[in-house]
Amino acid sequence: MTATSHIIGLLLGTEEDWPAAFEEILLRLGPIEGADGSRHTFDCERITIEPFGLRDRPRYDLVIDRLAYWYYVPREWLKKVALMDGVYLLNSPFTFQSMEKHAAYCAMMRLGLKVPETVLVPFKNPVDNARYAYTAARYNRPFDLEAIAAQIGYPLYMKPYDGGAWRGVSRIGNPEELHAAYDASGEMLMHLQKAIDYDVFARSLSIGAETMVMSFQPHQPMHQRYAVDHSFLSAQAGAEVVTISRLVNAFFKWEFNSCETLVASGEVYPIDYANACPDVALTSLHYYFPWAMKTLVKWCVFTLVTGRRAKLDLETDRYFAIADEPGMSYPEKLKGYRELADAYFDSERYQDFWADKQSRLDEIVLDWVAGPDFDQLLIRTVQLVYPADEHDKFIAHLRGLLGLWVRDETARLATA
Ligand SMILES: Nc1ncnc2c1ncn2[C@@H]1O[C@H](COP(=O)(O)OP(=O)(O)OP(=O)(O)O)[C@@H](O)[C@H]1O
Numbered sequence: 001m002t003a004t005s006h007i008i009g010l011l012l013g014t015e016e017d018w019p020a021a022f023e024e025i026l027l028r029l030g031p032i033e034g035a036d037g038s039r040h041t042f043d044c045e046r047i048t049i050e051p052f053g054l055r056d057r058p059r060y061d062l063v064i065d066r067l068a069y070w071y072y073v074p075r076e077w078l079k080k081v082a083l084m085d086g087v088y089l090l091n092s093p094f095t096f097q098s099m100e101k102h103a104a105y106c107a108m109m110r111l112g113l114k115v116p117e118t119v120l121v122p123f124k125n126p127v128d129n130a131r132y133a134y135t136a137a138r139y140n141r142p143f144d145l146e147a148i149a150a151q152i153g154y155p156l157y158m159k160p161y162d163g164g165a166w167r168g169v170s171r172i173g174n175p176e177e178l179h180a181a182y183d184a185s186g187e188m189l190m191h192l193q194k195a196i197d198y199d200v201f202a203r204s205l206s207i208g209a210e211t212m213v214m215s216f217q218p219h220q221p222m223h224q225r226y227a228v229d230h231s232f233l234s235a236q237a238g239a240e241v242v243t244i245s246r247l248v249n250a251f252f253k254w255e256f257n258s259c260e261t262l263v264a265s266g267e268v269y270p271i272d273y274a275n276a277c278p279d280v281a282l283t284s285l286h287y288y289f290p291w292a293m294k295t296l297v298k299w300c301v302f303t304l305v306t307g308r309r310a311k312l313d314l315e316t317d318r319y320f321a322i323a324d325e326p327g328m329s330y331p332e333k334l335k336g337y338r339e340l341a342d343a344y345f346d347s348e349r350y351q352d353f354w355a356d357k358q359s360r361l362d363e364i365v366l367d368w369v370a371g372p373d374f375d376q377l378l379i380r381t382v383q384l385v386y387p388a389d390e391h392d393k394f395i396a397h398l399r400g401l402l403g404l405w406v407r408d409e410t411a412r413l414a415t416a
């Protein structure tokens with residue numbers, strides 16, 4: 001019998017909560033047997049930043065990256081290990097660098113998704129380049145911002161083409177607000193986007209072949225944004241949100257990403273789906289945190305044991321062929337996209353792989369979350385995240401929600 005040991009590298013910034021959870025679940029899971037009877041063991045290491053030769057061989061078989069979206073040393077290292085060493089990365093660093101919001105909007109519009117009407121407007125302030133004045137004088141056409149906004153219709157959103165964390169996002173109801181927001185945009189490059197007056201906001205977190213669709217309240221404080229609600233969408237809208245999330249990910253080769261969709265009168269509008277470092281904090285995901293950690297472990301283990309290879313090319317033609325198919329209805333196209341996405345994620349094989357191991361993993365995670373070690377993690381996390389006078393409140397808040405998960409999960413496993 002062969003034995004293979006795999007090293008998973010974690011590329012981390014300020015987070016301590018989920019890496020500790022991930023390491024703990026992996027440790028408790030122990031070795032896994034492959035379909036051919038081979039034995040696989042897993043170790044986790046936190047990657048340090050240092051000079052690297054472009055021909056150096058890395059120690060890692062798979063890397064979970066949480067850093068490269070702002071720190072360029074690891075970003076370039078990731079590209080090197082993806083191209084030269086075949087290290088498995090959950091998100092392609094190539095598409096994440098080039099496919100900010102704007103490119104992702106374009107790609108999904110190209111596939112016929114209901115991305116709200118969006119216009120890119122030139123910078124408000126001059127670009128910092130000696131050639132700008134001449135170029136602008138010669139080639140920048142004056143434009144009528146108010147006319148563009150009127151064409152889209154109020155209310156609308158002005159937001160950076162590559163945004164994140166609500167930086168520079170504003171809701172605009174009239175021409176005065178339009179000019180104020182544009183004047184304030186300065187050196188940021190902005191989209192104007194039609195506002196969708198939605199009934200529900202769905203934020204879905206996808207990890208490999210699985211997706212959790214959660215009801216999201218964007219205007220609540222962080223710890224209350226994800227609502228525990230298991231039936232906030234119709235079955236049809238829920239399935240559509242899952243398909244769109246998987247489609248975006250399969251299209252760009254992203255495997256750890258969150259997607260925001262607005263649902264209005266049963267129609268599903270995607271508005272934000274390029275989050276290289278999706279929020280998986282215990283303090284924001286709370287009830288859904290055990291699912292996220294379990295699924296991250298499942299996807300990494302599946303990938304390593306089955307020898308899944310990362311694909312670096314996009315093969316967009318296969319998606320565009322469906323988009324361009326004459327006479328195909330929107331639901332039929334979604335079905336076609338879903339098949340491509342399921343094939344990319346090897347969904348059936350993933351389900352089969354876990355079928356005989358799932359109940360053991362479920363027990364391990366339930367046992368851990370219900371026990372004292374998890375409570376210690378919860379306390380440590382609150383102490384790191386919140387000021388001292390709020391510790392008691394947030395510890396009680398999180399214990400309540402995780403206690404609810406433990407009760408629901410216990411009941412689920414009892415009937416399974
Ligand atoms: N077209 C739209 N219709 C309605 N609401 C919108 C629209 N675009 C943005 N919003 C609102 O503005 C918020 C921020 O917009 P968006 O998600 O595009 O920016 P972001 O900077 O990526 O935010 P985050 O990092 O929190 O996801 C959304 O969560 C939503 O509440």
Ligand SMILES: [Mg+2]
Nearest residue numbers: 165260271272
């Ligand atoms: Mg967003």
